[in-house]
Amino acid sequence: MTTKIVLIGAGSAQFGYGTLGDIFQSQTLAGSEIVLHDINPKSLALTEETARKFIAEKDLPFTISATTNRKEALKGANFIMISIEVGDRFALWDMDWQIPLQYGIRQVYGENGGPGGLFHSLRIIPPILAICEDIAAICPDAWIFNYSNPMSRICTTVHRKFPELNFVGMCHEIASLERYLPEILDTPFSNLALRAGGLNHFSVLLNANYRDSGKDAYADIRAKAPAYFEKLPGFADILNYTRKHGKLIETEGATERDAMGGIDSAYPWADRTLFKEILEKFNYLPITGDSHFGEYIRWAYDVSDHRGILDFYAFYRDYLGHVEPKIELKLKERVVPIMEGILTNAGYEEAAVNIPNKGYIRQLPEFISVEVPAIIDNKGVHGIQLEMPAGIGGLLANQVAVHDLTAEAVLNQSKELVIQALLVDSVNDKCRCIPEMVDLMIARQSPYLDYLK
Template structure:
């Protein structure tokens, strides 16, 4: 890549999972709206046909008169071809299919375990990780061989274990995980502030926060807007509106399956005094199973949803149809900001700006001093030319740390299980997962569930499992 007339040109980005019908389109849209960087997107996907369709969609998008961006989309048929000489690597893959995810999410229901997402924490997140970690180990080794100096941006879940796998396989990798959940909570605070004060916040980025925690279980220890502490304002709103919650007009969810009224995070604030900074569907899965996910009626009472895999399958059919319409020109993609920060982070790493955002990276700098150095944590960091510097976030209060600790320990168990094919570690992780708190099941029940869930995903696991 080269800097010409104040712009960065000839940037090469490898997109692993380039046949995506979700994140790839989001990424294309943001690229088309920005004229400060340009170059080539190398789409690599096991589904080469899907990558080809996205190349057609992306190239058509860039040809439009209202597109500022100047990018060429190319399909690559191997990791070597996609990665060699690239400046950035974006990873957004679905580990397995929705058939495997259906088992991840719904099989535990036989033991009274209900999951609102099932891709990060709990039974679903752990089994998903078993098939994901080997994939990320392979990707990390390919990056080490073909593009060791590239910046690597991961969007795949389970985020913490994906990033951990990258660093374990290639310790010198320049990788980080991006997640928009923190942004959503900044928008909640924007809305609460406007309702409580009658004043307008034009840009949610002006809601400053200190972020601590792990992905999808993050917390704000501080938050302010133009010098005003937002904690008392948030508390005042909760005192008056706890039962009705808060609705965010600008929430960037696909549809009602992803919308909540943020009452779980309000309840967590009342209990712990920190602002839980993720969607309620994610937060609930990290908490004991006798609380927000006790049963479907309890979920409904907290005003969030159990997103079924059947719905995801139906939605995929609709997105496949839309993919055909976009590729044929029957439908045009809307060019409007997506709310994601990926392009802003790439521009900062190119040296075009300096930017602060939340990021998932190892706790090597002890940005959260009372969490392990090898844990993948989420805090703010400063992005600048070829550099990410984590911002010291401080300790997590001990009562909240007690909620986080079981998940960090399970990250270690599941990573070791995935790399050694040791089922006993999966048994141990399930036995220690908070989702089983309050459930009347035996150790034998849990082990049988593990056996059946692994059997349902066995074709995506290494030979050692077979």
């Protein structure tokens, strides 16, 4: 039987081309039917045309089609990938970040956590729920892989509304371990047995061992990581280089030092001054930098590398505006190995998936979606229980109420619950201004938040 794979949001060249390249390099998925879907017919047609030409040039065993009709696209689907945004991404992101700051709420980055993460969630979760409603009606047994952010709030809400769906969140931040640890430990990545976990963009390395000797590697990481990260170039260095030389630097798949030609950073602990505090005070290595990790911690504003965060935002915005995506026969993301593992009953351990907590992290309730490793076989994705240290578990537990209220606010279309979600968020220390700020955000982000009453 032919495997049918549906890409929702395929009009985005960044997602569409990259995912197609991942699929096309797979021998297990050879012969699959790939359906591209997007609400933008012009961008969708371009992705389809590029994919057809690539298949013909490489003589690849895949069939491709495209449609703006989502229900038609979903018929008979085995695997579905979702990567969407709502409206003008950066204009709305600017509001998410800057309006709370104007009201005195000191948040970091404003994409996934804090007030910015809440308003981002309120915009993007409703259309994802609409997609899932169609999936539940048309292909309820399909496996759904979500790449949209804010990941953990999306996954938590989807599982509350559609607990029967096979909905899995995917994020590439775990790949940072593959980039940095071999250099820190002077050993191939294949020689390391690692486990990390937490919430998406709020996860730490929990265990590390050398495969050849079986010895603990975490002592070496704690000893050697500070000197390594203190000098590692960050996005302030990368942005300066880009502006000086007039060319973009590819930062995925290599360390920043490789991308910069081997130089040290001009700024100590670039992108990682909060990261440094977590490593020193909690003794665990975050798997992401300040811009993501800092969104969930109130005191992060005092210690984060704000220059690095602002320069990353400027670089990222410019990068997406100028980069020319292309299809490559190269595995970049981890969703294809998961699909292969389900089809072949591989039984392999996947490093990070976002799924409902079923005792995997004892400090968190079952309803919240956690990021944990998992075993992949023909029955699906099976999370692995982790031993979370008390300190990190405490940081994670601060997110429980705001995730709960985010889901309830969306499902009940309730402005009152949005206000409550902000008031229980540990990042926020304001009260009287919150109703006014919520009203302003609803007005400024119309029509996406008009459903809140």
